[in-house]
Amino acid sequence: MHPQRIMVIAGEASGDMLAAEVVRELRRQLAPSPSGPDFPPRFFGAGGPLMAAAGVELAFDLTQHAVVGLVEVLKNYAKFRRLFNQLLQLAREREPDLIICVDFGGFNRRFAHAIKQMVRRRSGPFQNWQPKIVQYVSPQVWASRPGRARKMAPDLDLLLTIFPFEKAWYAARLPGFRVEFVGHPIVDRHFRSTAGALPSARPASRSPETSSPPSVVLLPGSRRGELTRHLPVLLGAWKLIRAAFPTATATMVLPNESLVPLARNLMNGQSSGAPAILVGQLAETLRTATIALASTGTVTMECAWFGVPTIALYRTSWSTYQIGRRIITVKYLAMPNLLADDVIFPEFIQQDATPDRLAAAALELLRDPARRAAIQKRLAGIIASLGGPGASRRAADAILSL
Numbered sequence: 001m002h003p004q005r006i007m008v009i010a011g012e013a014s015g016d017m018l019a020a021e022v023v024r025e026l027r028r029q030l031a032p033s034p035s036g037p038d039f040p041p042r043f044f045g046a047g048g049p050l051m052a053a054a055g056v057e058l059a060f061d062l063t064q065h066a067v068v069g070l071v072e073v074l075k076n077y078a079k080f081r082r083l084f085n086q087l088l089q090l091a092r093e094r095e096p097d098l099i100i101c102v103d104f105g106g107f108n109r110r111f112a113h114a115i116k117q118m119v120r121r122r123s124g125p126f127q128n129w130q131p132k133i134v135q136y137v138s139p140q141v142w143a144s145r146p147g148r149a150r151k152m153a154p155d156l157d158l159l160l161t162i163f164p165f166e167k168a169w170y171a172a173r174l175p176g177f178r179v180e181f182v183g184h185p186i187v188d189r190h191f192r193s194t195a196g197a198l199p200s201a202r203p204a205s206r207s208p209e210t211s212s213p214p215s216v217v218l219l220p221g222s223r224r225g226e227l228t229r230h231l232p233v234l235l236g237a238w239k240l241i242r243a244a245f246p247t248a249t250a251t252m253v254l255p256n257e258s259l260v261p262l263a264r265n266l267m268n269g270q271s272s273g274a275p276a277i278l279v280g281q282l283a284e285t286l287r288t289a290t291i292a293l294a295s296t297g298t299v300t301m302e303c304a305w306f307g308v309p310t311i312a313l314y315r316t317s318w319s320t321y322q323i324g325r326r327i328i329t330v331k332y333l334a335m336p337n338l339l340a341d342d343v344i345f346p347e348f349i350q351q352d353a354t355p356d357r358l359a360a361a362a363l364e365l366l367r368d369p370a371r372r373a374a375i376q377k378r379l380a381g382i383i384a385s386l387g388g389p390g391a392s393r394r395a396a397d398a399i400l401s402l
Contacts, residue, residue: 004030004041007096007131008051009087009111011062011104013222013255014298015137016048018185019102022136023054025396044094046087047102049256059090062104064258080107088114095129100399105139109148112155132157132402136395138179142169143330143338153177157402160395163339164385182394183387186305190283213247214366217285217308218275219294222255224262226295229315231266234293235275236355241362242273248366250275253282291365291372293358296333300345304336305383307376310345311361312337313353339382344375 006026010019023043030041043056048063065079084107091099099115101108112133119129138161141149149170152159159179161167170179218238220230231252238250252275254263260277267274278285282299286292286306294300296314303310312334316324332338334345346361348354365372 004039004098005094005096006041006043007091007094007099008043008045008047008056008102009062009100009104009108010045010047010051010102011065011107013048013063015103016050016063018136019047019056019100020050020054021185021188021392022100022102022395022399023051023056025392026399027055029396029400044090044096046083059086063256084111084114087111088118091115091131092118096131098399098402099131099133101133101135103137105137108135109139109152109155112152116155134158134160134399134402136160137162138166138170142166144324144327146173149174149177158398160398162386162391163335164387165339180394180398181387182398183389183391184301185391186301187383187386187389188391190305213249214241214245214290215288216241216248216250216362217289217292217294218250218252219282219292219299219303220252220254220263221295221297222259222299224259225316226297227254227259227262227266230295230313230353231263233313233315233353233355233358235267237293237358237362238275239273240355240359241366244359244363245366251285252277253285254279255282256280291362293362296347296349298335300334300336303345304379307379309365309372309375310334310336311348311358311365312345313348313358315350315353336379336382339385340378344378344382 008019008023010016026041027043032040044059045056046059046062047056048061052058060083062083065083088111099112101112112135115131115133119131122129133156135152135156138159139148139152150173153174157178159170159177161179161181162184164181167179167181170177216238218234220227220234242248242250252263254260254277257279260279263277282302283306286302286308289306289308292303292308292310294303294310294312296312300310300312314333330338332343332347333349334347336344337347348357348361
């Protein structure tokens with residue numbers, strides 16, 4: 001048996017983590033053994049430092065180029081086109097048996113389509129390359145432009161979802177499309193660190209009635225554009241919070257070291273009362289947090305896991321916002337709110353995301369322990385709906401079943 005060739009593509013910090021987890025599980029299951037493959041699989045593609053640490057040979061670090069919004073993508077079109085073509089050429093040269101596209105919906109959806117078109121054009125008696133293509137994490141087609149699902153289905157052999165409602169959403173519209181709910185990887189990441197208890201079965205990490213000084217966590221996002229737009233607002237809100245609670249402390253958590261210089265520059269030399277900056281220590285920080293102020297991205301689910309009452313914000317370019325407000329059909333942007341179909345985390349979007357409004361919402365939470373306790377109880381129910389531990393194992397099992 002020849003070594004299995006597995007191509008993996010992830011373009012954001014959260015996808016890099018998710019891809020690394022499933023690669024490690026696939027590597028474990030495909031390790032050479034008397035009853036298994038003769039050779040270990042070879043992983044290659046594009047992603048970030050976590051994928052590299054998991055043993056993926058990276059053509060380049062795609063996570064360094066992540067942007068959000070149609071206008072931002074168009075501004076970087078030439079760069080993304082070059083990276084896209086480079087990966088397409090890599091796939092053509094190495095002919096992987098399996099291609100795993102992790103999150104990064106717009107890029108990966110087009111990449112899967114290009115691969116399938118290439119394979120169809122090359123079909124013939126001496127053209128045996130027929131790669132299986134998997135998308136891990138569904139694009140949010142249920143939130144906007146649902147027609148994308150119908151275009152995506154012919155190009156994918158398997159779609160793995162991490163939220164329980166997604167499989168039913170696809171089944172109602174595309175019954176022949178193979179979709180599997182594998183659970184949310186957040187459960188695996190934190191299950192052991194909480195003594196094997198889901199939030200619904202364990203006490204809150206910090207009692208809402210505590211008299212200790214408040215601990216505020218600032219989570220501006222994982223992309224440079226998000227930091228540029230969010231951090232000044234968050235710093236302004238923190239200044240107002242600290243004026244009301246002089247003993248409060250603030251910590252900013254960033255996903256990687258590359259964002260630290262930008263964050264320090266945006267802080268403009270602030271020293272007295274400035275937030276401490278940590279890299280990659282999100283779980284440890286949230287475990288003792290009183291509240292968080294966070295971008296409406298993946299990190300809101302981390303806040304939900306640790307039962308941290310959170311103020312969510314998002315700001316983007318004027319053009320992207322105008323497009324988004326016309327095509328997005330869901331009522332909320334923060335995933336805990338979507339799962340609850342209610343406002344658990346107050347959301348402040350675009351012009352509503354001001355220091356005054358964020359600070360006012362944060363101060364309401366800090367002054368109301370009973371409300372924080374009620375939020376923690378609701379968050380525990382949301383986390384319980386995500387399934388038990390083993391998301392990466394279930395994802396690997398579904399992939400290997402192909």
